[in-house]
Amino acid sequence: SPSDLMNCGENGSASLFLVGTCHRDPQGFRRCRTLLRALRPDVVLVEVSPFAVRMREAHSRFFVRHFLSHLKGAASTSRILLRDALRTSPMRHILRQCALPFELRAARRWHSESGRPYFCVDDSEASRIFFLDWPELLSSHNLRGLLQSVPRDVGDPAEEYRRARAATAASPWPIPRRGAGTETLLWNRREQWLETTIRCTVRWLRPSRLVYLGGWSHVVSNGGTSLWDRLRDLNPTRLLLDEVDRPELFPH
Secondary structure, three states, rough: HHHHHHHHOOOOOOOOEEEOOOOOOHHHHHHHHHHHHHHOEEEEEEEHHHHHHHHHHHHHHHHHHHHHHHHHHHHHOOOOOHHHHHHHHHHHHHHHHOOOOOHHHHHHHHHHOOOOOEEEEHHHHHHHHHOHHHHHHHHHHHHHHHHHHOOOOOOOOOHHHHHHHHHHOOOOOOOOOOOOOHHHHHHHEEEEEEEEHHHHHHHOOOOOOEEEEEHHHHOOOOOOHHHHHHHHHHOOOOEEEEHOOOOOOOOO
């Protein structure tokens, strides 16, 4: 119930909410705003790095122009109308990656409404590594391959939230693509960074209610390595963002 959510964090500890999002969620901004207005956090932490924010604020128009220019050629080669190509899930996802994430935009709106602070808390060094893949991500070759080989309904947010909900019931839940190489090292580095940041925020700012907004893979168990696993001693409340549409939890 709403009162149960508001009363989390017994024994004088901070109420910590770990909110798992689907980054592809077209309703994400509205849902985040509803959640923040309901929980009224003192501090919001967003899973995006300062480096990633600076890159998008400085270069998002260039990224979009580059993407559209290459997509036009890829769509023509694939005999798909540009407007139809733009409707496919992979292309919508790439466009969203070129813009500021909805989680950050919602946190900024909450700040403007309430004066409460928000912080971008992901690892900038990891973001720099991810951005090295962007030339390939936006290339004509990659876009053509996505248009020709990926089912157009891939990445459906409702299905992704269903997967996330199933993952919360599994202990531990093995996340695919975590091998023994660079991706595993980056994953562990990011989770440790996020854990440290949240613990420092709780310790130094002492918020009565703290909300973390980030991809749902961080808030499910993964053999002791995920953010959720690392923060269990703080007794966090875990939510998936689509739960804001449940009237028994978030009455409208």
